Amino acid sequence: MRSKKVKVEDAIGTILCHDITEIVPGEKKGRAFKKGHKITSEDIDKLRRLGKNHLQVVDMDPDDVHEDEAGIFLGKILSGKNVEVSEPSESRVNLFAAADGLLKVNVDALMALNTLEDVVASTLSNYTIVRKGEMIAGTKVTPLVVKGQILKEAGKIRKEAGEIVSVLPFKALKAGMVITGTEVYKGLIKDAFRPVLTEKVEKLGGSVAHVSYVPDDEEMIKNKILEAAAVCDVVLVSGGMAVDADDVTPKAIASVAEVIKYGSPVLPGAMFLMAYMNDDTAVIGIPACGMYAKVTILDLIYPRVAVGERIRKEDIIRLANGGLCRRCESCHYPNCSFGRG
Structure with missing residues (x-):
């Protein structure tokens, strides 16, 4: 991965290193292109209208993977039964419960994922009771692009561990x-x-x-x-x-x-x-x-x-670890430390 200055017309296929702001006097000021956006041929005319003749971009190596693609991949790696995965936003992908039940996290596999360079993955506590539609985990990579080898390592962890984040539905006992x-x-x-x-x-x-x-x-x-x-x-x-x-x-x-x-x-x-x-x-x-x-x-x-x-x-x-109830005057369980070791 390299950062360089290029002409707008030569930027197709590269990654923006910064946000680009659009200003319409008296109407609006906002982000037209976000950091990490992959430039396409359809973007060139708009960039020129915004007065951009040159861009500071990331030039991707053959083994580089864009942050959003990496986020999607990691979401699939994490998700198991009864889990839905969101679209990426600045590489972050969120996981949601697709059913009421008990969150099951393979903690060892989660720790292994987080030892990989540039990978971030976090969950609610293992064995948390969750409801359908509730966010239960999130994952992303920290740079704009990440080496494909890192994602291969993530894939190996999933293959060896099986499901990492899943929701177990309650049975009608x-x-x-x-x-x-x-x-x-x-x-x-x-x-x-x-x-x-x-x-x-x-x-x-x-x-x-x-x-x-x-x-x-x-x-x-x-x-x-x-x-x-x-x-x-x-x-x-x-x-x-x-x-x-x-x-x-x-x-x-x-x-x-x-x-x-x-x-x-x-x-x-x-x-x-x-x-x-x-x-x-x-x-x-x-x-x-x-x-x-x-x-x-x-x-x-x-x-x-x-x-x-x-x-x-x-x-x-x-x-x-976490088995001591604080006996609070007003009980906040399950939003407290009890059982959260």
Whole structure:
């Protein structure tokens, strides 16, 4: 890439190094040609009318790619399922969600792209809930032209990594609830879990297909989990998750499902439990904070379950970075640091 001064008639096929302004006295003053514009034969007459006899341009080498072409290429490299790509503006291309769902970012591949010279790519945080039409990522190159070899390297990253930015639609999950606690079962206190959990399930396109109340009895809790699992995709078991003598919920879950992780590095939500039955039905143990805290670990994990992702032990451990809720007087979640490690 070289910058040089050329006659207007010799500028066809070159790239402008600067904006060119058009002034109509008493009417307007604005940009007629923008920096980075590729000169065509149709531009020559207008440039002459603007009083331009010479231009400062970029002379492209055979391996050079114009910024807009590079932006389009990078947009295609980034985009996966349920992602739409905009037209370029000064090489920047934006990516938008084509459906409601959960944003999935291959973070390692995104980091690899950004190690390439002249390449910029940024996204919303991985596992952000997004709505159709929402901007989720942007990419561009920094110079007016970029070497084609850089784009080839970007292509290799995509080939090896697969999809880098995608939107996973929420599934219409049928959720079962097993609400434990002798005091609730006997009607001594009002249940506060059901309305909270129902809202979270329905917000992500699911429905509540089964609800049962049981005392702090391991065998009864076990049987109700099995009853719910027979007709549901996920079973939410609330209460009795601590170490009190009456808290037997973890044992009941462990008797019917494989426990992936009991205890989490998220506050609120330390006594959270994630398990799966043999048929992959998710069983989630929800501690008491789930009924009174505005957001908990459930708000970080359940959306991933709702798109069909199987939660691993390391997924929960990784939540430690960003897993502390600030307990703001006015909650701004999800527009805050919680879960954004």
